[in-house]
Amino acid sequence: MNHEDHQEETLHVGSGEFRMTKQRRVVYDVLLDQRDHPTAQEVYSRAKRRMPGISLATVYNCLDTMAQAGVVKQVNVARDATRFCPNLRPHAHFLCARCGEVLDVDLKPAADATLAWAMPDGASVEHLEVAMRGLCPTCASQPAQLV
Amino acid sequence: MNHEDHQEETLHVGSGEFRMTKQRRVVYDVLLDQRDHPTAQEVYSRAKRRMPGISLATVYNCLDTMAQAGVVKQVNVARDATRFCPNLRPHAHFLCARCGEVLDVDLKPAADATLAWAMPDGASVEHLEVAMRGLCPTCASQPAQLV
DNA sequence: ATGAGATCAAGAATTATTCTAAATAAGGAA
DNA sequence: TTCCTTATTTAGAATAATTCTTGATCTCAT
Structure with a gap:
């Protein structure tokens, strides 16, 4: 018999423990695959490509669960939506005022x-x-923007 | 003729410049008088005691204008409402997980x-x-909370 | 006094996030 | 397996902070 489709692993990382369900796997993979600090909405869009039935509430749940467990970090650089990142090293975040990109800055x-x-x-x-x-x-080396 | 009631001053501080209107004065005084990093709602409550007709939208406008001008700072320690503080020294913020107080931490x-x-x-x-x-x-020196 | 532009007030609109309730899925025991 | 208990997911409603819109009011310079 083939277990692969249904087997789950239980992860023990950081402070918490949680079951790596299919949805959580997808959400986590989304964060690992494109490390640009997406918002929950953005994670949701990307996750839907891999698992069309996934719901926004679930994405919020997954992100929250994994944040509790210490597997992902919540990032607040601006006053808008919280962003998420799977980088567990101690690091700060840098938001470029021009291009909007969020960079990790290591300790x-x-x-x-x-x-x-x-x-x-x-x-x-x-x-x-x-x-x-x-x-x-990149933006600092560019000439000042004319607008 | 008596100018006192209507005269305004124009402030040049930090990056911006703005007129110190009656409402802005009230909002600013609220921040100066109780330096506990209130949210906009809290500022609104306190401001209404001094100027009952002031509106929440105006409080938001005032806080925003003064933040732009560099006269107050926006403080984000948790994911909830933005807090405001008139401390212009370079400083960080410390949120106590037990009592909820927000402290300034000087550089x-x-x-x-x-x-x-x-x-x-x-x-x-x-x-x-x-x-x-x-x-x-204070909270760190207290015995652990039973609940 | 007057006109242009800034500011204010009230409430509607927006948006991120949380909550609720019902359906589904998973893991353990018999 | 089959049944039971519990965790998870889903969809949509609810919440809450903030922004936007519009018209009224105020200020300042003329």
Whole structure:
């Protein structure tokens, strides 16, 4: 008998644990295959190409579940929709004001991102999110836009 | 003739310039008087006590205008409503996961917050927003919550 | 005083996200 | 297998923050 179509794996990563269902697999693969920090809507569009019946609610559920489990990260660089990324290294995000692209910016080896900040004595930081805006290398080297 | 009631001042601060109208004055004073990073709704509630006729749309407009002008900062620590603060020093924000309070965290003197990050070559950073979550000193020193 | 442009008010519209309820799928036990 | 319990998915309604629209009002310079 052939198990391949129905077998699921249970993943233990980060803080949580969750079943890798078909839908979650698709959503996760979407994030892995094109690492451009898509929004939930964008993930939904891409996921539908692979699994036409998938629903937007499910995409939200999957992203949420995986974010809880620590398998993907939620990214907020602007005030619009939350974006998602499967990069688990400690990193910041850089939104290019001209082209709109979102880049990962790695933490330098052995660096401590909180070091520059005068943390209140006794505070414990569990989570850090760094959002930068500016011009990406490509756009910065381009002549100023005439519009 | 008495000018006091109608006279306006024009402020030149940061990048922009704007007229300090009665409504903007009220909104700005609300931010100055209680520096707890209120949301637009919260600013609206407080502003109405001083100027009952003010509208929510106007509060949004005022906050937006002043943010553009660089007189207040928009703060995004969680995914919920944007908060506002009149602190113009370079600083990060710390959201206490237990009590919900938002604290300002100053940049250490002469420190560079981007130093810890491996910025792509040639990128120019115009804006940096740092959001931390964890336990504030008060909550961290409290015994663990039973519930 | 007057006219142009900025600002304000009220409510409708938009949009991201969450919630609800019912249907389906999965894993374990007999 | 077959039955049972629980988790997941789905579709659409509900929520909530924010933006937009329109007409009224205010300000400033003339």
